[in-house]
Amino acid sequence: xxxxxxxxxxxxxxxxxxxxxxxxxxxxxxxxxxxxxxxxxxxxxxxxxxxxxxxxxxxxxxxxxxxxxxxxxxxxxxxxxxxxxxxxxxxxxxxxxxxxxxxxxxxxxxxxxxxxxxxxxxxxxxxxxxxxxxxxxxxxxxxxxxxxxxxxxxxxxxxxxxxxxxxxxxxxxxxxxxxxxxxxxxxxxxxxxxxxxxxxxxxxxxxxxxxxxxxxxxxxxxxxxxxxxxxxxxxxxxxxxxxxxxxxxxxxxxxxxxxxxxxxxxxxxxxxxxxxxxxxxxxxxxxxxxxxxxxxxxxxxxxxxxxxxxxxxxxxxxxxxxxxxxxxxxxxxxxxxxxxxxxxxxxxxxxxxxxxxxxxxxxxxxxxxxxxxxxxxxxxxxxxxxxxxxxxxxxxxxxxxxxxxxxxxxxxxxxxxxxxxxxxxxxxxxxxxxxxxxxxxxx
Numbered sequence: 001x002x003x004x005x006x007x008x009x010x011x012x013x014x015x016x017x018x019x020x021x022x023x024x025x026x027x028x029x030x031x032x033x034x035x036x037x038x039x040x041x042x043x044x045x046x047x048x049x050x051x052x053x054x055x056x057x058x059x060x061x062x063x064x065x066x067x068x069x070x071x072x073x074x075x076x077x078x079x080x081x082x083x084x085x086x087x088x089x090x091x092x093x094x095x096x097x098x099x100x101x102x103x104x105x106x107x108x109x110x111x112x113x114x115x116x117x118x119x120x121x122x123x124x125x126x127x128x129x130x131x132x133x134x135x136x137x138x139x140x141x142x143x144x145x146x147x148x149x150x151x152x153x154x155x156x157x158x159x160x161x162x163x164x165x166x167x168x169x170x171x172x173x174x175x176x177x178x179x180x181x182x183x184x185x186x187x188x189x190x191x192x193x194x195x196x197x198x199x200x201x202x203x204x205x206x207x208x209x210x211x212x213x214x215x216x217x218x219x220x221x222x223x224x225x226x227x228x229x230x231x232x233x234x235x236x237x238x239x240x241x242x243x244x245x246x247x248x249x250x251x252x253x254x255x256x257x258x259x260x261x262x263x264x265x266x267x268x269x270x271x272x273x274x275x276x277x278x279x280x281x282x283x284x285x286x287x288x289x290x291x292x293x294x295x296x297x298x299x300x301x302x303x304x305x306x307x308x309x310x311x312x313x314x315x316x317x318x319x320x321x322x323x324x325x326x327x328x329x330x331x332x333x334x335x336x337x338x339x340x341x342x343x344x345x346x347x348x349x350x351x352x353x354x355x356x357x358x359x360x361x362x363x364x365x366x367x368x369x370x371x372x373x374x375x376x377x378x379x380x381x382x383x384x385x386x387x388x389x390x391x392x393x394x395x396x397x398x399x400x401x402x403x404x405x406x407x408x409x410x411x412x413x414x415x416x417x418x419x420x421x422x423x424x425x426x427x428x429x430x431x432x433x434x435x436x437x438x439x440x441x442x443x
Contacts, residue, residue, distance in 0.1 A: 015396030017078030021124035034090025036126035041184035052411030075441025082124035092128030194272035222292035227332025259285035292353030297326035356400035
């Protein structure tokens, strides 16, 4: 069986962590949390598997001490978590929920007591539902309200946070959710998709300015990367593959690091862009202290005349797939980070902030043998080690995820965790992958 002895090759100062997000594990029925747009989205028929929601999730708000112990006992040195905006501000702005502040106070203290570094994210997709009637992320005011939320986080917790990310996966917040309609709020509008592709970067910029006003200097953003390849080598396919690469990857790289948008996509988007968007680009491209990369899969890009706006669709090839139906392509992680480092991020530290796989895990005799997941991690860690050998400043790797959790539109049907969660009684059972990380991280 494949093991994770590759871990022994990494330098002592390399950070191995594990990641989660607030809505996916906390249970927003606890602690007087407000509603997010995911609560409304999950009630709409056909949006989320079985109309499931994060109402209970893993009840992490109640079980956080057990969960932190699982992180520490596995030998990880860091935990990446997110703050829930509606937990802190049930109305999105205005009155602060003291129970929300108290929960994160206790969580952070528990992490520090267990010698775990605190890697936080300000926004991992749980927008207060109350803002949807005002246009959500299409409304520039939302970026100002996000800045106000950021200020509360900074005043309350920044002295105990080792790292802060502004936004998790801006492509998912914007394009996936407002053009493809797969995530909350589930819009399928060219105008909404384009407008939010810009506004989510404005939100990042507004938050960064607040963070800097508190003299904090370890802040960045987390970008989800998809490795795209052409389905064939005809010129039309190569052209739409470049477009797909720009929309998924380079839109954010170019704006954040160069203060511009890539030309092919901007030509396509131009009539839908917010008025005077150019004036925001200087603020969007303010310096970062680090950049995070989430990576799961590749896509083959195929011409699709039925897709009238983009002209392409993403399809699978002949690689092995995860339980999500995503192809497993470890080399894509290294290739994307090599390009990011060479062409954009230059000398700043890079972190793999999410990497993992859904597997159809079952308990047999009280144990979960997820050897496919161990192989997935091993193969991706080999690519990470190659990056280090090539002098690229990769500083950490966060496995997704600590727990089986609410997997967005897939509800509780997909399991990404190192730890199995029985969603009937919320019992936690470490999987073989958890044991394997512990075997090498502890040594």
